[in-house]
Amino acid sequence: MTTSSAPEPVPVPIRVLLPGDQEVVAHLWSRRQAGDGWRYEVGLPAYRNGPGDSVEPAEYRVWVRAPQHVRPVDGVSYDAVPTEYLEPPSPVKKALGPSRPSGWVLAKTGGRGPGRAGVVHTVDCAEAPAGTPVLPLDQALGAAEQPGVRLCSLCGAAQVL
Structure with missing residues (x-):
């Protein structure tokens, strides 16, 4: 159980490309820059078993790669989506001092x-x-x-x- 006082972000719609050339509109919860591109945390619509023989709506959250698996929905702004960027690399100090001209x-x-x-x-x-x-x-x-x-x-x- 988390005790964070920060409210969970409101998801925005995004198109997710599934295997077999299926496409669904899902919820985009957050995005993260990785060394090899971007990852998007999406909530895919699903069902789960409820009490007794009932079935209730559910959401399956998973990280997917962009742009291979996600597409924007026309007219939707993604500016408010929580975004985690990589830290810029720290400057590397040259162990041998400044480089010399070549030749x-x-x-x-x-x-x-x-x-x-x-x-x-x-x-x-x-x-x-x-x-x-x-x-x-x-x-x-x-x-x-x-x-x-x-x-x-x-x-x-x-x-x-």
């Missing part, structure tokens, strides 16, 4: 041909030369494998790569 810079230090020397920097490194083309990850890894090329220790290119 790599190869600073050539001299020489020609496959044996030329150079230094690979992150794109935001203070030692990265300005105006040098930004390399994607696969090209930066390829450059780092070349003889005479090293990874900058100031910006941590070795740890990031």
Whole structure:
């Protein structure tokens, strides 16, 4: 038995699609936002056995998914239906601090041909030369494998790569 002093909400009509392509008008009691969509608490009209051999009207309440199983009734406002929304996700704090810009810079230090020397920097490194083309990850890894090329220790290119 509940002792809540809040009155139960007044239901509004809603169309419920049943198995076998049946459709009935039921009572909409509340709605709830779920991670994969909305659920509607509907009261389906039914009968139950009463005293003796009597039969009396009843209501069977069940949660159904929207929009697969419910449709609005034309001209009915659903603004007063008790609605439970999901809490917005809390901001996630980045464990490693702010993200760095993506990309790599190869600073050539001299020489020609496959044996030329150079230094690979992150794109935001203070030692990265300005105006040098930004390399994607696969090209930066390829450059780092070349003889005479090293990874900058100031910006941590070795740890990031």
